[in-house]
Amino acid sequence: MERSSAWGLLLGLWIAFSAFRGTRGDFCDVNLCQNGGTCLKITGEPGTTFFCLCEDGFIGPTCSEIEKGPCSLNPCKNKGKCEVIHSRGDDPDEYSCLCRRGYHGKNCDYSVCFSNPCKNEGECEVIPARGDANDEYRCICRPGYNGKNCENGDFCDVNLCENGGTCFKTPDDPTSFFCLCKYRYFGTTCHEYDKGPCLSDPCKNEGECEVIPGWGDLPDEYRCICRPGYNGKNCENGFTRARKQQKQRGIVNKTWKTSDFFAKS
Numbered sequence: 001m002e003r004s005s006a007w008g009l010l011l012g013l014w015i016a017f018s019a020f021r022g023t024r025g026d027f028c029d030v031n032l033c034q035n036g037g038t039c040l041k042i043t044g045e046p047g048t049t050f051f052c053l054c055e056d057g058f059i060g061p062t063c064s065e066i067e068k069g070p071c072s073l074n075p076c077k078n079k080g081k082c083e084v085i086h087s088r089g090d091d092p093d094e095y096s097c098l099c100r101r102g103y104h105g106k107n108c109d110y111s112v113c114f115s116n117p118c119k120n121e122g123e124c125e126v127i128p129a130r131g132d133a134n135d136e137y138r139c140i141c142r143p144g145y146n147g148k149n150c151e152n153g154d155f156c157d158v159n160l161c162e163n164g165g166t167c168f169k170t171p172d173d174p175t176s177f178f179c180l181c182k183y184r185y186f187g188t189t190c191h192e193y194d195k196g197p198c199l200s201d202p203c204k205n206e207g208e209c210e211v212i213p214g215w216g217d218l219p220d221e222y223r224c225i226c227r228p229g230y231n232g233k234n235c236e237n238g239f240t241r242a243r244k245q246q247k248q249r250g251i252v253n254k255t256w257k258t259s260d261f262f263a264k265s
Contacts, residue, residue, distance in 0.1 A: 033062055039053075082097055125139075155177040203225075206227055
């Protein structure tokens with residue numbers, strides 16, 4: 001009696017398991033379930049032929065919708081990977097961040113660079129540690145700065161002075177400098193040019209103006225370097241125009257004789 005009861009119990013469990021598990025076929029032959037979902041045929045329910053067992057992160061009749069879980073807002077920073085932690089009962093799902101080496105914290109938002117140790121706009125880079133050692137960092141300094149944290153300035157090593165200017169360190173402040181500019185150049189880095197008498201662009205017809213420094217207290221002057229076909233102090237005269245006028249007067253292309261220059265007796 002006990003043996004037949006045991007067989008009956010096993011048979012009932014097998015039938016129940018088969019009902020929940022379903023059997024493959026029909027719609028499941030083409031597997032309408034998307035995103036890796038598993039197709040199962042339901043028996044004994046008119047009008048319903050199959051259902052989809054969806055992978056984590058997907059929902060809907062055919063697993064075509066993305067589940068808006070705690071990872072949908074991308075809470076993990078610095079390229080950390082977000083994983084959903086499924087809760088039991090009615091509790092909401094949570095998430096966990098798998099951080100890259102060199103980062104830590106719930107959202108991977110902390111690192112040795114978090115406190116901004118690099119000065120003077122230097123860029124901080126994480127150096128991941130091996131084993132149980134602590135992570136380290138290094139600073140990529142802008143031109144003119146050096147030191148572990150870019151705290152030292154030495155602009156004259158890179159000579160930021162332009163146009164032939166000479167760089168000098170400021171005696172009272174090793175992190176600053178000044179430029180001794182060449183004649184007619186000025187500005188913090190000698191990047192500006194004093195045009196002087198050329199400021200008004202006196203040279204016409206695209207002539208190039210050149211400053212002539214004055215001697216002693218005499219003011220500076222200028223000279224114009226004219227393009228071919230032009231002359232005059234300001235390149236205001238054009239050879240082409242003068243030649244045209246001469247041609248109109250019959251001067252150009254005329255054969256001259258010696259007798260033309262002497263009075264006839």
